[in-house]
Amino acid sequence: MPDDARPDRSGLLVSLNFVREPRNCLEGVSINVRKLDGSDAIENGMAKAILDSLCDRLVPVWFSDGSRKMLMHPETDVARLVISGDPAPAHLEDEVAAWRERYAAFA
Template identity: 60%
Template sequence: MPMDLETTIFGPLVADRDCGDCTVCCETLRIDTPDLRKPANTRCTHLGAQGCTIHAVRPDICRAWFCGWRRAAAMPDAARPDRSGLLVSLDFVRAPRNVFEGVAIVIRSLVGRAVFGGAAAAELIDGLCDQMVPVWIHDGEKKVLVHPEDEVANLVLSGAAPPAHLRAEVAAWRRLYGVFGE
């Protein structure tokens, strides 16, 4: 059975982690599927005081989607979204503005920009920047690319010839993400 992209990037669900009383995804994410439509930063209409009121018959998107904390074993327990103020997800943008938005890890702050200045956020970001997947941070107002680093990202986007020490890295990013620039 082929693995889905989220499992390939984050890994399978971590066996001893469950959502518990965390409902951040139900309140934060935009959902646009035939079964459920919900704007970003809007509480799902099916979310009640004890969680999902239609859990037994919830839409497929709710059955299949899990945040990065549920999938990435390297993320500490304290990184659960309702505890850390950070929601990690793999995002797919249908009409990306640049090659790094098509498929990317997004770390959303639920509590504003200041959370990104803390040691826990820095550790989380570093841990997610260890593969060839773009990583963005989003503070609710502004989205910033943090991986690849600026120099590499600018070379990938501009098409300019990279210096010798960055040639292999820039070529790898272009090979993997060039399809989104077409």
């Protein structure tokens, strides 16, 4: 992470989380980005910049603005298929298979 991503500069806390009993496979091991109280990281674009830099790997990324927790990566369609186990359409088969393989231990 760049120096600008430090919590005292960005208003965001980025952490790697491990959940022993996750509600779904995308919560077992994930990156969590939490907006700190009083932060303007959403308004000034820092949250978008940091989330964009984190959402390019096979690691789930969650964002919390203080009132709700949202899955930012993988995209909604992919996440739904990974969690449900439903067959993926052809254009998502490879991506869904990669996520399922990586997080099978948490399914």
